[in-house]
Amino acid sequence: MIRIAVDAMGGDRGPDEVVAGAVDARSDEVTPVLVGPPELDTQGLELIHAPDVIGMDEKPTDAVRTKPNSSLVVACRAVREGRAEAVVSAGNTGAMLAACLLEIRRLRGVRRPAIAVTIPSPEGASVLLDAGANADARPEDLLQFAQMGAVFAEEILGLRNPEIRLLSIGEEPEKGNQLTLDAHELLAASDLNFTGNTEGRDLLRGGADVVVTDGFTGNVTLKLLEGTIRNLLDAFREEITATARGRLGGLLIRPAARRLRERLDPDTYGGAYLLGLRGLAVIAHGNSSRRAIANAVRLAGRGVANDVTGRLAQRVGDTVLESATSTTPTPT
């Protein structure tokens, strides 16, 4: 039985929505464990007490330090203490990152954890990372993101020998900024199935299994993708409902529109992994619905069942050992 700690107080829609999602995710394999105040209506789920709450607008590091008994920090601590194997929160992303680093801590050899987001596409899902854990990154970070993304693609998306690409401004190796030029060299020299650069235009077309980028570009990209899809569908509805003919057509295409929305719905995945920790953490959207929460808990369960953390430790650990033997340290 896999136990998943769920931060009941995270998310814009309030604890009832989170509890409902956790209840929906309960199965023969997965037991959600709520973390929140004693008075919470748990709908029969187990509760770990945590009296405090971290708000969406609080400063991440301050909040985590001054509120050790907040639902978010206690949920992360539950993973450290072995009371749960993974944590899910739809709360403040920055605070989640800080709490995970403090309580769950990084895997040995991991320079920086990365947020791995699943991007839906007609040709099958792909994973984009880092989607925003680190605003600034170095070439070696991007190499590690690629290694971690490969494990994610293998274990969660079920792909063999996943194709890795670097997000850049042209497919040629000499196109990019200094960061991507240097990262390109490292990736090309690695044992990964690295097939070169990819451009933003191919992201929704499933141009690669794993798309690697720094957290700034990744976060801009992700928000742009979500915003463009939403704005475009809204603009389309507006044009359609502007005429009687369009409104009739709109009624007829409603099932098609629903299928498209489902294909692109971020709730289908429910959340993003924070990869590179000594335990599994899933960050859900702030405005997660009950369905999104349930899928985030299932995603966490799948990660535990496939031992993503162990595979990451092995993969990144191997690299650490390799580089330890292949590099002679230079005294400075």
Add this chain to the structure above:
Amino acid sequence: MIRIAVDAMGGDRGPDEVVAGAVDARSDEVTPVLVGPPELDTQGLELIHAPDVIGMDEKPTDAVRTKPNSSLVVACRAVREGRAEAVVSAGNTGAMLAACLLEIRRLRGVRRPAIAVTIPSPEGASVLLDAGANADARPEDLLQFAQMGAVFAEEILGLRNPEIRLLSIGEEPEKGNQLTLDAHELLAASDLNFTGNTEGRDLLRGGADVVVTDGFTGNVTLKLLEGTIRNLLDAFREEITATARGRLGGLLIRPAARRLRERLDPDTYGGAYLLGLRGLAVIAHGNSSRRAIANAVRLAGRGVANDVTGRLAQRVGDTVLESATSTTPTPT
């Protein structure tokens, strides 16, 4: 009469498409002047001879240096020599940039030219820059992009006191990478109407008149935006045509779909300005249609009529003088 040099050999669709577009753009105010080989069918337009051609896949700086008689380089030289007031090309973007720097040269005080792209939105167009002239940028570059973008928004989009925003990963000033954090400070201290950060999700919603970013992020953003719009409309068509009901609905919403496509069509603007030169340059899409070429020539004409180059020289020149008086140089 405004003379615009048009690189007849630039663009994926061949010279006939470019010539047709140039002919369409001819008006009482604008005279397109073609640049290409003597045997070109000019449809009655004036021709400046240029025997060579730079291909789309050639290395920009090498191509420009080894082919001084290529249509692209000769078209840029025509601006330098006063035979034209602006240049338009749908050819190799990197070569265009190199040829412009070599032949037209930067305005005094401009650190790096920037590509300014018009982003359509239901709330009115906005301008994004740099869309890819410089993959790496410094905070001072971003400040200059903002100054140049303000001139563009005033003169080309007709906006008074345009609102400037910085593309980042959160609206709060403390969100961003080192580049945007530093640029934020410079922008906040400037005399521009800077209203803070904007996120990718607001780009198509017209969240600002001028959106400033480095050329790497800007190029990724622009391609993602174009690709997402295309992929999404394709996916929608696919879903609609999957059922008989959907196909009937699709027929009825066809006019609405056409209106939406027109609202978002990059051909409406035809091209992007390369700002910061001693003359005007418009870069058109490689696969520009006749309509796109015509609009690019008109865009160039509008820039000359509104003296964008003079206004840029004044704006950036003022800043150069200001900083010369306010900063004491430190000997190193």
